[in-house]
Amino acid sequence: MNQKGEATLTLILLMVVINSVLLLYGLRLHHNWQKIEARSKIFLCTKEIKEETVLFVENIEKLNWLIRNTDKAEKVAYFIPFVWAYIGKAKKIKLVAKSLQLKSLTQYLITLKNIKKKNCPIPLKDFISPYKLGMNLGFQRDQFEQTLLRKNKWTSNLKLSDYQILLQYEINRQALWPKLQVLSLEKKGKLPFTSF
Numbered sequence: 581m582n583q584k585g586e587a588t589l590t591l592i593l594l595m596v597v598i599n600s601v602l603l604l605y606g607l608r609l610h611h612n613w614q615k616i617e618a619r620s621k622i623f624l625c626t627k628e629i630k631e632e633t634v635l636f637v638e639n640i641e642k643l644n645w646l647i648r649n650t651d652k653a654e655k656v657a658y659f660i661p662f663v664w665a666y667i668g669k670a671k672k673i674k675l676v677a678k679s680l681q682l683k684s685l686t687q688y689l690i691t692l693k694n695i696k697k698k699n700c701p702i703p704l705k706d707f708i709s710p711y712k713l714g715m716n717l718g719f720q721r722d723q724f725e726q727t728l729l730r731k732n733k734w735t736s737n738l739k740l741s742d743y744q745i746l747l748q749y750e751i752n753r754q755a756l757w758p759k760l761q762v763l764s765l766e767k768k769g770k771l772p773f774t775s776f
Contacts, residue, residue, distance in 0.1 A: 745767070
């Protein structure tokens with residue numbers, strides 16, 4: 581009977597050890613799963629934010645090109661008889677282009693708000709567009725009535741859990757069709773503060 585009790589006690593002790601090891605393994609697996617989910621989520625958020633920002637900037641810059649070249653096109657039209665009907669419409673074309681820029685800004689901000697509702701860690705400064713805002717159909721404008729950029733280069737910092745992605749934007753307005761270049765950098769490590 582004594583040997584049977586020792587064997588039972590040994591089996592119970594062995595089962596407790598095995599269960600403890602399995603519990604620790606399960607907790608570690610759960611922790612790793614949460615890290616993978618956080619990393620996947622921040623990558624998806626970054627992808628959405630980057631796509632929307634590139635689309636927004638490209639739309640604004642194409643309309644800037646139209647605004648900048650409308651007067652030139654009107655001057656050339658004086659020498660082409662079959663386009664004389666369009667002479668004097670430059671102001672209307674510019675007004676339509678400016679209205680489309682305002683619509684694009686509104687859509688961009690609404691899209692960022694919807695992305696933020698999905699619990700994406702969008703920094704507050706991303707809601708301030710890369711363009712200077714004003715009273716001339718939503719933007720401040722230069723002497724050619726183009727939108728003014730705050731800076732040619734700017735960054736956005738997305739943080740979630742212990743993952744951080746830095747987006748660096750740079751726009752080149754010197755090209756015929758201005759392009760926005762985006763560089764994404766992933767930084768891993770413990771962050772003292774996370775923003776949501």
